[in-house]
Amino acid sequence: MTPAxxxxxxxxxxxxxxxxxxxxxxxxxxxxFLAPQLLHDFSPLQLSASRYLAYGAVALAVLAPRWRRAxxxxxxxxxxxxxxxxxLGNLLYYVLVGRxxxxxxxPATSLIVGMVPVVVTLASAxxxxxxxxxxxxxxxLLCVAGMGLVGLQSLGxxxxxxxxxxxxxxxxxxxxxLLSWSAYSLSNARWLSRRANISPQDWSLLTxxxxxxxxxxxxxxxFAFDAGSVHVGxxxxxxxxxxxxxxxxxxxxxxxxxxxxxxxLPLSLMGQMIVFETVFALLYGCLWExxxxxxxxxxALACLLVGVLWCAWLHLPRRARV
Numbered sequence: 001m002t003p004a005x006x007x008x009x010x011x012x013x014x015x016x017x018x019x020x021x022x023x024x025x026x027x028x029x030x031x032x033f034l035a036p037q038l039l040h041d042f043s044p045l046q047l048s049a050s051r052y053l054a055y056g057a058v059a060l061a062v063l064a065p066r067w068r069r070a071x072x073x074x075x076x077x078x079x080x081x082x083x084x085x086x087x088l089g090n091l092l093y094y095v096l097v098g099r100x101x102x103x104x105x106x107p108a109t110s111l112i113v114g115m116v117p118v119v120v121t122l123a124s125a126x127x128x129x130x131x132x133x134x135x136x137x138x139x140x141l142l143c144v145a146g147m148g149l150v151g152l153q154s155l156g157x158x159x160x161x162x163x164x165x166x167x168x169x170x171x172x173x174x175x176x177x178l179l180s181w182s183a184y185s186l187s188n189a190r191w192l193s194r195r196a197n198i199s200p201q202d203w204s205l206l207t208x209x210x211x212x213x214x215x216x217x218x219x220x221x222x223f224a225f226d227a228g229s230v231h232v233g234x235x236x237x238x239x240x241x242x243x244x245x246x247x248x249x250x251x252x253x254x255x256x257x258x259x260x261x262x263x264x265l266p267l268s269l270m271g272q273m274i275v276f277e278t279v280f281a282l283l284y285g286c287l288w289e290x291x292x293x294x295x296x297x298x299x300a301l302a303c304l305l306v307g308v309l310w311c312a313w314l315h316l317p318r319r320a321r322v
Contacts, residue, residue: 018264019273021257026276028254032094033110033281034288035242036101041231042239044098049215049222050239052090054247056212059205062252070202073195079210081191086211089184090251091218096177103170106285111148112174114278114304118144119182120270139310143275146303149296181274189262189270200259208251272311275304 039047063070074082100109118140192203231239261273279301286293293301 014264018261018269021261021264022270022273023276025254025257025261026273026278027280028249028257029277030280030284032097032246032250032277033101033106034284035246036098037106037288038242039239040102041235043222044095044102045218045222046239047098047243048091048094049219050243051094051246051251052208052211052215053219054240054243055090055208055251056210056215058244058247058252059208059212063202063205063209070198070206073198073202074206078191078195081187082207082210083214085184085188085191085207086214088180089188090207090211091214093177093180093184096173096180100170100174100177103166104174105167105170106281108167108171109174109177110278110281110285112171113177113181114146114275115144115178116182116185116274119178120185120274123182123186139272139307139314142303142307142310143272146275146278146300146307149300149303185262185270185274188259192259192262196263200263201256204252204255204259207255211251269311272308275308279304 035047035051036044097109097113100112192198192200195203198206258273262270265273282293282297282301286297
């Protein structure tokens, strides 16, 4: 990974391309927070299993023509890494997010998961290309302030209908998702840096294949022992349609964009990119509720965007800053 302090001419297009990939991934991942609302009558385990079964099928189909060449680049260590990454960043993460959205609401869930930039920035403060924590304190605090404003909006929302105990449990699930995804983000970036001979797209597709295989195990308790609501044919059509859409947009395309950003950006800036998932999740939530963002939400968006732009500016060579 190119150090963020490098002044090489290639640094500028790398930085711009990395940020564009991060924004694109955030826009697609924000759709994930809508799925539990679209499919509120299905369990989070079913949502996770269906999404990642579809992800695995699509990834395998795309990778099939060059499977031998892609798999030949992997050893036992890489396969086990893909298993860990599949659990942390996909299966476990989405079960927790699904339950958090259904119990605590999408805004509160996006608030907590949106604290990933802080966790990743703290964890990567000494990584190659990272700026010192003192220099990143300003943009990080702005991101925290933005998340806090989203939280205030959520807590004061008149649409909150879940009992307090269930909302607290939902918040606990959201914190679990935060820890799971932070661990995934750090580990995934390090593996991409370590194995530069594997393209970000192939790494994403290989992750999808492994995730799909693990989702087969998840599908057994999700569907075989489901004692929940009885669903008719139209419900299942809607269910698998959303799963396929998320598999292609959020998992295949979104993960490939994120892997591209992970290879182009230092960890200290990479952590800030997840803010765009929160931004888009908040905007999609407002569209779903057919309303404009409130004053607190607009202030939150401003804090988040300024924080990310400030962090990106700090990663430019001194002579390129204006």
